[in-house]
Amino acid sequence: MAVTKSPPTQGAASSAGPEEPQGRRLDSPLVLITVLVLAVLAQGPIRRMLGAPVMQTWTTVFVAVVVQALPFLVLGVLLSAAIAVFVPPSFFARALPGRPALAVPVAGAAGAVLPGCECASVPVAGALIRRGVTPAAALAFLLSAPAVNPIVLTATAVAFPDNPEMVPARLVASLLVACAMGWLWLRLGRTDWLRPPARSSYDGQGRGAAFWGSVRHDVMHAGGFLVLGAIAAATLKAVVPETWLRTAADNPVVAVLALAALAVLLSICSEADAFVAASLTQFSLTARLAFLVVGPMVDLKLFAMQAGTFGRDFALRFAPATFALAVPVSVLTGAVLL
């Protein structure tokens, strides 16, 4: 009843080696119980160790990122399972233009209907590719969905009451980057960078088994990487002082790059990043636009999840290319609209 047949040696940072049916079978529940018992026994020392302010802040931010992202991940996972099980591939063939170059902007614009943040869009984009949607279009959807949906745009408008032009600027720049990345994938992308999607592994199973199998697989997979990303984001939030940013704000070029990098490192949910951008008052509007455009497309949490869903080969090429494209597009959009 497995759902996708991802080769176990690819992508995952420490993926399981070749299967050892007899030995491992009993192992993992045993390991889990051992870990839980040890943690309960050692909770006194663990609490003391986490008592220092740095560690406390780290733990709080870590838990907050996970607790905040999990509901959206579950939402995306449910949607992705529904697409995989209940929507026939022929639907997408009819809904999207046949020519991939046209399908890209249509899929990018369709991102506006998925309300949520980037955690939801990764499993959905994965399901779209498995359902036969051309990868270029699915990737345009992946990039645009967290940035251009109504919830995020409303939050942006609320966060920038004095600069309503931030909303169209964010919309335009995000759509441009999403479509450009889709077209770039059409020209340069190679399918062997993508972890081979499972063929219709639902055949021969009941729909219920296939649906829940898909949910289980996606949560275990993307969830593990989500935790990895949350660890990285919490470390940066707790350790790097914000005062470093002040020196960066003085030079316009450095300011844009600094905020773009900050967006990658902080991995804030796209529904909330506008408020953080609004408080970075020492930076130019263009630099803050770069923060808003880069954040939902490239960040540590997202990178980890992309590596988990599409494979590391893919993520290592896709994320830097997106970053390299998002920064100049933000600057150009900022120059025109802000």
Next chain:
Amino acid sequence: MNRQAQAAVLFLLGATLLHAGLTDLYLRYVKAGLRPLLLLSGAVLIAAALATVWYERRGPGGHAGHREPRVSWLLAVPVLALILVAPPALGSYSAVRTGTALQEPYGFTKLPESGPLRLALADYAGRAVYDDGRSLRDRQLKITGFVALDRDGTPYLVRMTLNCCAADAQPVKVGLTGHIPPVLQPDTWLEVTGTYTARRTHDPVNDGPIPFIEVTEARPVAEPRDPYDETWNS
């Protein structure tokens, strides 16, 4: 990780989310509005765990040997962190390292005419800085927040504002002057009674404006149910 272990992790994760959502624990980490989604996703995770066990018992499917990568084990970390440690809401450490997030409010609602006035800390700061304290003069005011000490020792009363989760939480700071208690322990929650003063300073982190309040009395209080100020959410 085999199916049983996956089911166990899914179940624990779902139960943890339900536990956080059914108590006030979740308010330390995320906005109050996320509660329905949190409970829903907890229920879905538990359902997925039960379904996994159910279909596993009915006999292995076509790919019985398939396992998830070891990175899935990391899902046990938030479970342990939430159940065993349950870290507190963000406090003075992050407040001092982050610049004040005070922004000009859209407008000011009319305040009641008489009596001591209880204000949200961010509301006081907004009126003090952007309305020059017009509505606050010659009145007894009460604001609540936790204590944070700046590197040079300036005492602030702080409330963290939150838009989505603690990762985006930002402080609003009000400086304390006047009859300050002789010993100020960072992270203690205080209800400060005082009056408006025109004194201001700039946040050393981001140059944001920080108003002051002339303290007449400071009383330790319990941490509020929702430690974050979420007024800007609505």
